[in-house]
Structure formats: structure tokens, C-alpha cells
Amino acid sequence: MRALVMRGFGDLAVEEVPDPVPGPGEVVIDVACVQPSVTECMLIAGAPVAMHTVLAARLAEGPTRFGGHEFAGVIRDVGPPGEGHAPPGGGPRPGDRVTAVETAACGRCAACRRDRPDACPRPQVLGFSTPGAFAERVVVPAKTVVTVPDGVSASEAAAVQPLAGAVHGHALAGVRPGETVLVLGAGVMGLLHTQVARRGGAGLVVVTGRSAAKRDLARRAGADLVLDAADDVEAAVRDATDGIGADVVFETAGGAPDAGLAGTSTLDLAARCVRRGGRIVMVAVLPEHAPAPLGLLRERSAALLHPRSGAGGYAPGSGAFEHALRLVRRGDVDVAGLVTHRLGGIDALPKALEITRDKAAHGALGPAQVDLFDWEHQ
Ligand SMILES: [Zn+2]
CATH class of the missing domain: 3.40.50.720 (NAD(P)-binding Rossmann-like Domain)
Structure with a gap:
């Protein structure tokens, strides 16, 4: 498959990478729509915020994949059962339209064992600790998958994390x-x-x-x-x-x-x-x-x-994500109106990052989205 690969700060290219294989308790999702976050754009450009030192250390070791936690797609493949609880309804199946909570507590540390996943010091964060959805396919823990209800578009579902x-x-x-x-x-x-x-x-x-x-x-x-x-x-x-x-x-x-x-x-x-x-x-x-x-x-x-970054405090099995999707489906909250720039095809990812990093210069209100395929007509 093809994915965005970083060789240095601001040095990006869409390249061929190995196809992802789901491990125990994981699923592979075909990415239909993805949008960069402002923080990701700043980090990729080399700004000294948040995870900068972690990313700098990874780049010193060689090319790396970074970013892509706001997305929607269709489940392609489901791995063998893993530890932890399956989501309600028997878990995700191939063909399901989904998004995913970006943060998953490790489930093994002292905090997790004491039922304080929000205090987990080593959560898995999509796009940060594992390769994200700046790619044709993404692997996520099945327990973080959230079903997108009928009537919500891939574009809207990709915008639901904020x-x-x-x-x-x-x-x-x-x-x-x-x-x-x-x-x-x-x-x-x-x-x-x-x-x-x-x-x-x-x-x-x-x-x-x-x-x-x-x-x-x-x-x-x-x-x-x-x-x-x-x-x-x-x-x-x-x-x-x-x-x-x-x-x-x-x-x-x-x-x-x-x-x-x-x-x-x-x-x-x-x-x-x-x-x-x-x-x-x-x-x-x-x-x-x-x-x-x-x-x-x-x-x-x-x-x-101080809220948790993103919706991390509610991960996994996120009620906040499900509620946000319900607000969109009912028309209570308009997220589509915040998307002013939509680009087509995975090769547009560097351009989408550039627009999102400097929205004012491009006349953009929210992040620029990239559509990889239309899940209504796949
Ligand atoms: Zn933990």
C-alpha cells in the first residue's frame, strides 16, 4: 500500500510501504477520509511542541511514519481475538464503516490494573506511537473502533474526533x-x-x-x-x-x-x-x-x-465518540460546515498538511481533508 513517509522535519513523500497485517485484537481499516490535526502539522514541520523530542529521536534513526488519527474508513480485515473486552455487538466485522478512538490504555500497567486507564503512562496513541491513517490502510485495536451510524458521511466521521x-x-x-x-x-x-x-x-x-x-x-x-x-x-x-x-x-x-x-x-x-x-x-x-x-x-x-488531549480520557469504548456521532447524525452539530478544503487521492496528503498548518494563508477554516475513496459507492 501507499503511505506518507517522513525523512526529516518538513521532508515528506507518499511512498510504497508493506501492507499492514492485523495482530491479535487488531483490525485493518481501508481509509476513506483523513484530516490532519494542527498539532500534527506543527510537529511535522519541526515546531518544538508536545512530542517534538520523541519525533526528533525517531527521525534520527531513519524514515518514519507519523500522524493521522482523525479518519474514517471501512474494515478490511479482522485479526484473531486478543485480550480485553470485545465492543458491544460482537466486535467489528469486515465491511463495517468505522472511525476509532485515538488513545488506548495499555491495559497492563499499575494504573490500568487499578481501573484508572486515564492515568496510564504508556497509552497507545494512533499516529504517534503506532502508524496512523496518513495511508491507504491503518491498523487499530478492535476495542477502539467506533461504528459510524447510517446517514453520517466519511467526511463528517473523520471530523468527529475534535x-x-x-x-x-x-x-x-x-x-x-x-x-x-x-x-x-x-x-x-x-x-x-x-x-x-x-x-x-x-x-x-x-x-x-x-x-x-x-x-x-x-x-x-x-x-x-x-x-x-x-x-x-x-x-x-x-x-x-x-x-x-x-x-x-x-x-x-x-x-x-x-x-x-x-x-x-x-x-x-x-x-x-x-x-x-x-x-x-x-x-x-x-x-x-x-x-x-x-x-x-x-x-x-x-x-x-484541563481536559485530556483529544478524547483520550474516554478511551476506549468511547461514549464521547458515539455521542458526537449521534449529534452529527441528528443534525444537532454541523461539522461539514467547518470543512472548507477537500482534496482527492493519497498523493494530496502533503498539500493537505500544508493547508492545515497555515489555514489563514489558504483561506481554510478547518483542516483540509483528503478523500481516498467514496464509501457510498465502493
Ligand atoms: Zn496502562
């Missing part, structure tokens, strides 16, 4: 009916959190955005009040909440300015907008020693919550 993350963030914040939710940022994560808040019974939903186009999307995503990020957001939030502040703030705007993100000042803004006793959920990924307004958070008794 939505599962938004579902997870919403659950972590424990948003109660009628509470005021402030979403900082109207990029993909901001718009997904806006839609989940709307469908999750939030009261007033306030969203900030830097561009008129994104503010318009925030309105269509169900925001009651949309603010220009350049204006006095704190004053507008106080005004809209009778001076109380937001019950819950989702901070999705911060991060590296060279990736089009807002730096570290948005955490400070979140602390100034949250009510006393409120919660801030850090969706944004900031540098290890980013400045934080700890005195203000203490004074307000505000909680600063």
Missing part, C-alpha cells in the same frame, strides 16, 4: 442548564464548543472572534452574543451577565501566534471574565511556563480545568 473533545470538555466543566458559557475564539474548537453548549442546555452563550467571517459562523453555530475579540470583551460579558461574569469559560483561542493563535493573553482574559466560583476549561495548549493570573483565579475561587 467534536468528541468538545463533548468531553463540556462534561468536564459540568455545565448546568441555564448557565452562561463564554467561548473565547471562533476557530474550529470554539465553534464546536459553541454548538455543544447550545445543545447541552447552556443559557446565554457568548463567543469572541477576531474576523467578521468567524463571528458570522459563531452566530450560525448558535451563539446568543458574538463579540469582536479586539473590543472590551470583559466589559461586554459583565454587561450581559448583570455584572456576575460567565459561569464557564472555554479558552480555545490561545497558543502559538505563528500558527495563527492568540498567544497567552486569552487565559488572562478568561480569568477576568469568569464569575466568582466559576470554571475555566483550557482547550488551548500553551507553553510549559506560560504566564498565568494565579492571584486573580485564587481571589475569584475559579477552577482551572
Whole structure:
């Protein structure tokens, strides 16, 4: 089969590689649609974030495969039974339309044996610790497979992993009916959190955005009040909440300015907008020693919550993924509207990575997707 192979940072090519064979408890999936994540694009380009040192060490040893955890496809082959529990319904079968939870706890370490898979220090992460779906076929543990319901396209299913993350963030914040939710940022994560808040019974939903186009999307995503990020957001939030502040703030705007993100000042803004006793959920990924307004958070008794990356805290057998797919199937959440660029064929993968890494330069809203085949007419 063909797959994306990395020989150095930014040095990529689609090449012939050996066909994958499923081991015990594994399945092989024909990839129908895949989209890069922004973090993957930054890592592949050589940015010093998250897993950079791990990837650098692997590249020093030779060519490697990296990335590709947001995908959908059709099961091609099922390996012999493995350890662990089969998913409900007897497990995946050839021909099933599926996606997969990206993180699987090891199942053997002390934390896993004590029923704390979210504390597993060595989880298997698709595209990071094992070859991902930047390829014609991908191998995943059967226990991570999630069935895609009828009526959900491959494109939508490939985009559901970040939505599962938004579902997870919403659950972590424990948003109660009628509470005021402030979403900082109207990029993909901001718009997904806006839609989940709307469908999750939030009261007033306030969203900030830097561009008129994104503010318009925030309105269509169900925001009651949309603010220009350049204006006095704190004053507008106080005004809209009778001076109380937001019950819950989702901070999705911060991060590296060279990736089009807002730096570290948005955490400070979140602390100034949250009510006393409120919660801030850090969706944004900031540098290890980013400045934080700890005195203000203490004074307000505000909680600063950190969701697991992706939907990892819910893996495997992911309720968050299944719920996210249900939201899409019912039309409660629109993920298709966030996909502005779709490319055809596996050779388009390097181009998709380039578009996703610098979305603003390409006029893209979300990640660029690559369609490998049409599962409606296979
Ligand atoms: Zn473990």
C-alpha cells in the first residue's frame, strides 16, 4: 500500500510501504477520509511542541511514519481475538464503516490494573506511537473502533474526533442548564464548543472572534452574543451577565501566534471574565511556563480545568465518540460546515498538511481533508 513517509522535519513523500497485517485484537481499516490535526502539522514541520523530542529521536534513526488519527474508513480485515473486552455487538466485522478512538490504555500497567486507564503512562496513541491513517490502510485495536451510524458521511466521521473533545470538555466543566458559557475564539474548537453548549442546555452563550467571517459562523453555530475579540470583551460579558461574569469559560483561542493563535493573553482574559466560583476549561495548549493570573483565579475561587488531549480520557469504548456521532447524525452539530478544503487521492496528503498548518494563508477554516475513496459507492 501507499503511505506518507517522513525523512526529516518538513521532508515528506507518499511512498510504497508493506501492507499492514492485523495482530491479535487488531483490525485493518481501508481509509476513506483523513484530516490532519494542527498539532500534527506543527510537529511535522519541526515546531518544538508536545512530542517534538520523541519525533526528533525517531527521525534520527531513519524514515518514519507519523500522524493521522482523525479518519474514517471501512474494515478490511479482522485479526484473531486478543485480550480485553470485545465492543458491544460482537466486535467489528469486515465491511463495517468505522472511525476509532485515538488513545488506548495499555491495559497492563499499575494504573490500568487499578481501573484508572486515564492515568496510564504508556497509552497507545494512533499516529504517534503506532502508524496512523496518513495511508491507504491503518491498523487499530478492535476495542477502539467506533461504528459510524447510517446517514453520517466519511467526511463528517473523520471530523468527529475534535467534536468528541468538545463533548468531553463540556462534561468536564459540568455545565448546568441555564448557565452562561463564554467561548473565547471562533476557530474550529470554539465553534464546536459553541454548538455543544447550545445543545447541552447552556443559557446565554457568548463567543469572541477576531474576523467578521468567524463571528458570522459563531452566530450560525448558535451563539446568543458574538463579540469582536479586539473590543472590551470583559466589559461586554459583565454587561450581559448583570455584572456576575460567565459561569464557564472555554479558552480555545490561545497558543502559538505563528500558527495563527492568540498567544497567552486569552487565559488572562478568561480569568477576568469568569464569575466568582466559576470554571475555566483550557482547550488551548500553551507553553510549559506560560504566564498565568494565579492571584486573580485564587481571589475569584475559579477552577482551572484541563481536559485530556483529544478524547483520550474516554478511551476506549468511547461514549464521547458515539455521542458526537449521534449529534452529527441528528443534525444537532454541523461539522461539514467547518470543512472548507477537500482534496482527492493519497498523493494530496502533503498539500493537505500544508493547508492545515497555515489555514489563514489558504483561506481554510478547518483542516483540509483528503478523500481516498467514496464509501457510498465502493
Ligand atoms: Zn496502562
